[in-house]
Amino acid sequence: MDGIAEDLQDKVAIVTGAGSRPGEGVGNGRAAAILLARAGARVVCADSMAAWAEETRRMIEAEGGEALTAEGDVTRPEDCKRIVEAATARWGRLDALVNNVGIGGPPGTAEEVDLEAWAQGLLVNVTSMMLMAKYAVPAMRASGGGAIVNIGSVAGLRGGHPHLLYPTSKGAVVNMTRAMAVHHAKDRIRVNCICPGMVYTPMVQKGGMTPEMREARRKRSILQVEGSGWDVGAAVAFLCGGNSRWMTGTIVPVDAGTTAIAALPDEMR
Template identity: 45%
Template sequence: MVNDVLFNGAGRLIPHRMAEELPMPGSPPRSARFDGRVVVVSGAGSRDERIGNGRAAAILLASAGARVALLDRDRDRAQSTARMVAGGGGTSIVLEADVSEPDCCEAAVKEVVAQFGSVYGLVNNVGISSPPGTAVDVDPDEWDLGMRVNVKSMMLLSKYCLPHMIAAGGGSIVNVSSGAGPPGGPPSLLHPTAKAAVIGLTQAMARQHGRSGVRVNCVAPAGERGGWDTGHAVRFLLSDEARWITGVVFPVGAGGLSPPPGAPQDGPVQPDGA
């Protein structure tokens, strides 16, 4: 049996309760199936019938056997996602919640545990791009709102999900940032600042909770490559196939290039064709 260790986001080895004996050469890969594990997805709805990041992640996770809790402040949007999940034979529940509010997050997680019995995974997907403006002209109150929705919401849901993951021996969290985070992004000051904060949050949490068997990673979509592409990245990072991966920023954006000719575009298509 090998030592129970895992590389953290800083490249240092730390003990890991979920570590297992390394497979011998030629052994089959770990499963991408979730087999009834419970995953909470915030921002699980999308405008009209489009496939946003949260909706895509929820559908793909359910198609891989996860039981998915669909959180959104707009119940109708989450219900639309639930119908898509059911259409693929998946299992989900819908919870209306403003995840920027502590009481709402605590109540939502309690309800997930009451209905499903546990929490294995969390997809922190909620975010807004407003307010516009530079440091000179941005509205301070709108700035506070943007940081509360984009960053505080991820801390809050993690706060209430983590105890259940730790008690179960481990789990996995994926935070959705943006390709606009690290380099500075668009003229709006709030959006790249908040998304960069999500990356810092991810890497700090990966170091803090790795010893408890919880992996924390970040997906950074860029350009037009959201939706199904982001959903596939989220599903991979949550799965056992990524069991040695934590503290990483996973870019989804074709290297910042335009999609190649013939690449599938986001829309109401079947996930298997994405």
């Protein structure tokens, strides 16, 4: 275990999309921020919705952790720069970045999709992660290294999605992660990607998830257990911490085994 720090004590992490819309359960960003704080990190809760991020900060501080809120739109370079500066101004360093912001994007195939909505979807789901890394990497280099975790999706690993934008953008996140891992290894910055499966979050709930649809999603995996933002957040905390020090450029499905099988369990009997 020489050289491995199990926790993140006194490290500084930025989580984008750290708020969680009102609803049942918890979003991936809020769960990640809380679990990073429980591991000892000081957390910048960044979100375009200040009230949502502020609630995450309140929850962290209620448990004795340290956090601050940074309102910003991560598709805007100036906001990304300001979010990073909020971390370094408060705590003098940056050790981890969690690129969590993402949207479902516009519906439709290549024939049907609205071109302006397509461009905006790529901007939110892909370019924002590049922009945050653009400003975070120099700060991490100054701190002696760090970890970046990009949130993708199992939709970026498999076909079959009804719309073109979402799996295309999430597939881009997967290979962007691999490229970043090579680019920044010399600076002792590890870059990994988490691909969540069909977790149940307030965003999913707000999208009109019926009980029947929710049950069908639960059954589309090996474990047949519904996942939540806490499952994704636990993987984030691991990849930001010292126990993953020998991992970079990896793509980690957190999906109850959905991507491990060609057929559902009941179809194999």
